[in-house]
Amino acid sequence: MxxxxxxxxxxxxxxxxxxxxxxxxxxxxxxxxxxxxxxxxxxxxxxxxxxxxxxxxxxxxxxxxxxxxxxxxxxxxxxxxxxxxxxxxxxxxxxxxxxxxxxxxxxxxxxxxxxxxxxxxxxSGEPFFPEGLIYHEFGSDLTDKISALTPQQYKVLAMLSDGLLNKQIAYELNVSEATIKAHMTAIFRKLNVKNRTQAVILLQQLEYEYS
CATH class of the missing domain: 3.40.50.2300 (Response regulator)
Incomplete structure (x- = not known):
């Protein structure tokens, strides 16, 4: 080609x-x-x-x-x-x-x-997946939750995982701290968690599954 x-x-x-x-x-x-x-x-x-x-x-x-x-x-x-x-x-x-x-x-x-x-x-436009592998039909609930996040929400979650505070995340993303708090509320709702620690643990679990 x-x-x-x-x-x-x-x-x-x-x-x-x-x-x-x-x-x-x-x-x-x-x-x-x-x-x-x-x-x-x-x-x-x-x-x-x-x-x-x-x-x-x-x-x-x-x-x-x-x-x-x-x-x-x-x-x-x-x-x-x-x-x-x-x-x-x-x-x-x-x-x-x-x-x-x-x-x-x-x-x-x-x-x-x-x-x-x-x-x-x-x-040539054709997907490629290995022959002979049996695919499971059911996805992971955890990955479905993570994939429901918007790109900006995912960035906020990743920065949370790195240990950054709301003020630091707001500075890095050039937005207000109130905007970060709104993102956090949406992240907690989509991940069905109550706080930042639980949200970070979910992201770490996703990474552990494929480590």
Missing amino acids: DSNYTIIIADDHPLFRNALFQSVHMAISGANLIEADSLDGLLNVLCKEPDPDLLLLDLKMPGTNGLSGLIQLRAEYPDLPIVVISASEEPSVVTQVKSHGAFGFIPKSSDMRELVKALNQVL
Whole structure:
């Protein structure tokens, strides 16, 4: 396949990122490849490249651990095709990735031929999920709750998890403290919790499920 595709590779392991880089070059001659090794780095890339053709996303890298990064990216960039590449290959993980809007899932154990096949398939507009995996039909109530948050609410929750106070979050997001309190009220309602500690615990549970 020969094209001017712009593809972002987001993975914090240099060796695997390099292998993936080579696989993409084999599959798509002339593609514009951009690398990121953290969620913050990826968000910076997306600010500069708002309309890439494909994002290859590792589930675990600095700034994200598990589905939380996928949920945030899906909320902020609903039209971006995201293919998750992960060493967590359990059917339950693949099911959750699929249910939260990923366009595909490529196991890190895939050999070069499988990677090239998967990349060609997704760039031709067809989702790619591993053959032979039995998908569970029921999603996680926890991930459904987290995915109900707006992108701004998710940012507030993530900052809560980092230990920031309302005043600090308001400063970081350049909004009033009253706005943050309103976000907190909405977050507590959507997550069905009573306080910030319970909300943070829920987010940590989601990340633990896929660690």
